[in-house]
Amino acid sequence: MLKPAFHYVSYVETTLAELWEALTNSAFTTRYWRDTSVISDWKVGSHVSLAINGLVRWHLQRMAGNFVEPQGPASREDRRRKRMLAALKKMGIATP
């Protein structure tokens, strides 16, 4: 595990299937995660995007578990945004 690591354990009175749904269903995540939709097809290697009010704010990559916040020069961000939107479109997910 990479250091520093944040580790948190909780016990929830629910089923495995319901908890999985709560973590991966974007309509559900917006309810408890401050309007954040988590968008992915949840296949290994796929991108995971976090969108707040329909706007993609965070772009996560599964590799090494780190996330990348879109930032930096406008041209770079534009290119990244285009790639992100193309990836979401490929997954059949509506984009802003």
Next chain:
Amino acid sequence: MSKPEFVYTTYIETSAEKLWHALTDGDFTERYWFGHRAASDWKVGSLFRFAKQGKPTIEGKVLESDPPRRLAYTWDPCSTDAERERTSRVTFDIEPRGKVVKLTVTHDNLDEGGKTFRDISGGWPMVLASLKSILETGRVLTIDPPSNVAKERSRA
């Protein structure tokens, strides 16, 4: 703060007063703390004791008592295994945040790699999940011991 330490934060939909009561009332702790009754007058310098079915499990002394904001006590497990370990310390910080309260439990002054550190790292998440549940729903959690599959996974 000394290393290693265990810090756990959770948000509970309750009041600071109700949370204080839940942490200090023996009848209440027995319900969600898996049978452990807390007993003390919660004055600074007083002794406190946890007992399960009348048998002492944890003993300590009240270090800080500022209801309903901050409670700290020393923590000595009443078992022979942990006897040679140093006395650890538990601090509860209660902060009202609108309709909920933020509870931070800090357990420090622990022995590196000791039995107490191992036990409390597994124990606090269960106790605090059960505490949150009883305060929010009136029901406690029943938690089965880990299955062999989960044990294998946590070892990997």
